[in-house]
Amino acid sequence: MVSPFTLFANTLPTPPYCQLCRLPIESSHQPDNEPGSKLWCRHCRQRFPQPPYCRRCGANTVSMSTYCGSCLAQPPPWQHFVRLGEYRFPLRTLVHQFKFGRKFWLAQPLGHLLAAQISEPAEAMIAVPLHPLRRLYRSFNQSALLAAAIADKTPSRYLPDAIRRRRYTRPQHRLNRQQRQHNLHQAFILKEQPLPSHIAIVDDVVTTGSTVGAIAKLLKLHGVERIDIYCLCYTPTAKNP
Template sequence: MLSPFSLRSIFQWPNQHCQLCHLPLCRHEQLWCRHCLDRFPRPPYCARCGATTLQPSSQCGRCLSKPPPWQQFYRLGEYDFPLRQLVHQLKFGGKFWLAEPLGHLLGRHITHPAPAVIPVPLHPLRRLSRSFNQSTLLARVVARETDSLCLHNAISRTRHTPAQRELSKSERQKNLNQAFILKAKQLPEHVAIVDDVVTTGSTVAELTHLLLRGGVRQVDIYCLCYTPPRK
């Protein structure tokens, strides 16, 4: 069976115009022209938790008082235009080819990559309905960009839980209780979790605790978008 990325030679990119401004693409450009890429909103953020800050920070005030279980956080931007629309097309619109350019952009921002990356797993039923796991597709591209291993079977999801986007932070934490199992017997001391969107951080925190209990010493988070807390 052909993987989504092996189908690129069949489907290619949708057309030869930028998907944002619709102007013609140059020779080495893929979905977006360099002018639109330069205008992707990338507000400064805390390198520990991922929250947007006024200035780039290694640790924000919230991390100093209550640090997250992971060590480093890398992201492309906030869950806003155009990343919000692109992630929605990738995740729910079946446009699996978007994982390639988005994963490439994310990989370029990772300055100290982990030796191995682990995608957030989907339950088999959800993966069947979607036909692919967007986090796995992203992780494979990021692994290639950062010369890392992609351990896509290291963790499995054992419970089919409701979608996290419909739940509050406390409901998300309860929803994830005993939802994952660590399958890998040996892991590097330093690994990264790859996801498309981080909102409350409940999922990646649960996975981080699972990895730390399994002997990993440092866990980082790689994601496309961070969702600011609701005001």
């Protein structure tokens, strides 16, 4: 026979558990209006890697700066870079869950956290597009979901049909720097014109910048004056082959 105490205990509300450390989330210490407060505990969110970085190219720096030495010598084809953090635990785990684990609902809390870092929102945003075959396999475009989530929290409007990928390419994360740049030659085409003068490109992870760089150059050719990059994670180039 089941005891009355067991019956009573089974009726008690179950506390939410952090999706990273699996420990109960203390609701008294979690402001309801903070993005991700229902998914991750305060301690895990404080571990999101957020080292200072260059606001032009996105590379790690000793302190927050507008330009770094590399930008002064060879500036990237965009003007401003905003990132949520560095591509290591626990953000790396979340990106893998979101992108490869098909947990598409993570786009909203991650996108809202990224939106909070944007001080001067672009007039419009475009997402790095997937080829239709890869879109069919994955069932969603993670960058498009992020752009829509950022649009919820900023004045920027998302242009879902502004750009498309016209050539199937090998996955960028499997290539070295030289192969990445060759892999993207004439891979994108703009569909929507005219475009506003200030546009942000949204991607989940930026490593060498080849993908967003190729799109930025294309936007420049069509008269866009300022280009920003919004991404969840940046991978230090020193770690790349």
